[in-house]
Amino acid sequence: MTALTWRPARCWCPSLLQIFRFPVAQVHVGRPTMRASQQDFENAMNQVKLLKEDPGNQVKLKLYALYKQATDGPCNVPKPGVFDLVNKAKWEAWNALGSLPKETARQNYVDLVSSLSPSSQASSQGKHGADEKTQESKNIVVTSEDGITKIVFNRPAKKNAITFQMYQDIILALKSASTDNSAITVFTGTGDYYCSGNDLTNFTSAPNGMEEAARKGAVLLREFVNSFIDFPKPLVAVVNGPAVGISVTLLGLFDAVYASDTATFHTPFSQLGQTSEACSSYTFPKIMGPAKATEMLLFGKKLTAREAWAQGLVSEVFPESTFEKEVWTRLKAYAKLPPNSMRISKELIRKNEKEKLYAVNAEECTILQAKWLSEECVNAIMNFVSRKSKL
Numbered sequence: 001m002t003a004l005t006w007r008p009a010r011c012w013c014p015s016l017l018q019i020f021r022f023p024v025a026q027v028h029v030g031r032p033t034m035r036a037s038q039q040d041f042e043n044a045m046n047q048v049k050l051l052k053e054d055p056g057n058q059v060k061l062k063l064y065a066l067y068k069q070a071t072d073g074p075c076n077v078p079k080p081g082v083f084d085l086v087n088k089a090k091w092e093a094w095n096a097l098g099s100l101p102k103e104t105a106r107q108n109y110v111d112l113v114s115s116l117s118p119s120s121q122a123s124s125q126g127k128h129g130a131d132e133k134t135q136e137s138k139n140i141v142v143t144s145e146d147g148i149t150k151i152v153f154n155r156p157a158k159k160n161a162i163t164f165q166m167y168q169d170i171i172l173a174l175k176s177a178s179t180d181n182s183a184i185t186v187f188t189g190t191g192d193y194y195c196s197g198n199d200l201t202n203f204t205s206a207p208n209g210m211e212e213a214a215r216k217g218a219v220l221l222r223e224f225v226n227s228f229i230d231f232p233k234p235l236v237a238v239v240n241g242p243a244v245g246i247s248v249t250l251l252g253l254f255d256a257v258y259a260s261d262t263a264t265f266h267t268p269f270s271q272l273g274q275t276s277e278a279c280s281s282y283t284f285p286k287i288m289g290p291a292k293a294t295e296m297l298l299f300g301k302k303l304t305a306r307e308a309w310a311q312g313l314v315s316e317v318f319p320e321s322t323f324e325k326e327v328w329t330r331l332k333a334y335a336k337l338p339p340n341s342m343r344i345s346k347e348l349i350r351k352n353e354k355e356k357l358y359a360v361n362a363e364e365c366t367i368l369q370a371k372w373l374s375e376e377c378v379n380a381i382m383n384f385v386s387r388k389s390k391l
């Protein structure tokens with residue numbers, strides 16, 4: 001891809017983007033900030049002018065696109081001619097953001113700029129080899145090679161149950177993967193489970209009281225699910241074993257789901273005194289019809305991999321004996337496809353649903369925040385936590 005000209009001393013303004021020869025930089029996006037204010041945005045624009053090193057083509061296009069989306073909203077200008085490479089690249093980057101809300105674009109701009117600051121780069125330098133781990137957490141392991149960023153649930157002793165920290169690590173991993181130089185992103189699990197869902201002991205640590213824990217949990221869950229709604233690249237689940245709860249409902253926001261024939265899909269929300277999340281109250285009826293969605297989300301029916309495939313939740317089922325080999329061979333081939341075409345086609349599909357998905361996620365989190373404080377939920381959690389002591 002042609003390089004873009006970088007003039008750190010000059011005022012950073014998208015119209016000054018020229019052509020120059022720099023390798024594409026991998027960007028470690030900093031921990032997500034809360035909603036960015038106009039002042040944060042203006043500070044970030046000034047911070048860009050002070051950058052001493054060229055951040056690479058992809059980052060510059062990302063900055064340009066987020067700046068335009070935050071100031072002008074969705075792309076509203078005609079596409080430049082095929083030979084106008086720089087302006088066409090800028091147009092495509094901006095257009096790929098679709099109907100991303102201005103305030104989200106502003107926040108993402110601030111997050112991206114903050115990750116380019118020297119302190120953030122110092123903490124990430126020297127750690128990101130082509131096939132090395134690109135994330136610190138031991139329970140979420142991120143590697144990147146062959147054009148694939150792999151995000152692994154890595155807590156096999158607890159069936160890959162998701163802790164508070166793991167939610168935050170996944171948000172960070174998706175932000176980083178959205179701007180790295182991989183073509184697709186894949187989730188999978190270590191051990192015999194894909195993921196057993198929310199760590200139910202998350203409910204037992206409420207140092208500032210249950211109401212505060214529930215409020216914080218709802219904020220975390222909403223941001224977590226939004227990071228899947230917003231993810232711009234092809235997102236694939238390699239379901240290597242049983243999947244429970246939120247690891248199942250999130251599949252409705254994935255672009256492809258490949259399952260071993262040992263995988264099962266279980267959403268025991270009613271049994272836990274809880275309700276559906278990750279937009280599944282909208283995506284599951286759309287995917288499998290209301291009757292099948294009810295059996296899963298209300299009645300907690302556990303599906304085999306073949307049943308999940310028949311209901312449209314799973315793209316393809318593979319024999320356990322050949323699962324890993326077949327799936328990774330296929331994904332490495334897919335990762336060689338033109339990334340911009342895949343990204344833009346995904347945006348064409350997703351942009352029609354984004355606003356609806358944001359709204360569904362917000363409503364589900366509000367209802368869950370109340371459910372977590374209900375007697376039904378508290379009793380169910382206590383039963384789980386004390387079940388082994390009753391044996």
Ligand SMILES: CCCCCCCCCCCCC/C=C/C(=O)SCCNC(=O)CCNC(=O)[C@H](O)C(C)(C)COP(=O)(O)OP(=O)(O)OC[C@H]1O[C@@H](n2cnc3c(N)ncnc32)[C@H](O)[C@@H]1OP(=O)(O)O
Nearest residue numbers: 158159161196197198199200202213214217221245246372
């Ligand atoms: C006050 C409000 C607080 C709010 C907090 C908010 C948090 C942030 C957002 C939350 C998002 C909510 C939306 C998500 C919903 C869900 O995901 S609901 C589904 C939750 N998961 C489950 O209900 C599964 C529970 N686990 C099991 O049923 C069984 O463990 C199993 C998965 C069927 C496996 O059984 P088995 O093969 O018999 O192995 P076990 O011995 O049971 O498990 C091995 C060890 O792993 C531990 N473990 C497994 N799953 C979980 C889990 N989900 N949470 C915590 N721990 C889990 C299990 O306890 C064993 O541990 P040890 O006993 O120490 O060996």
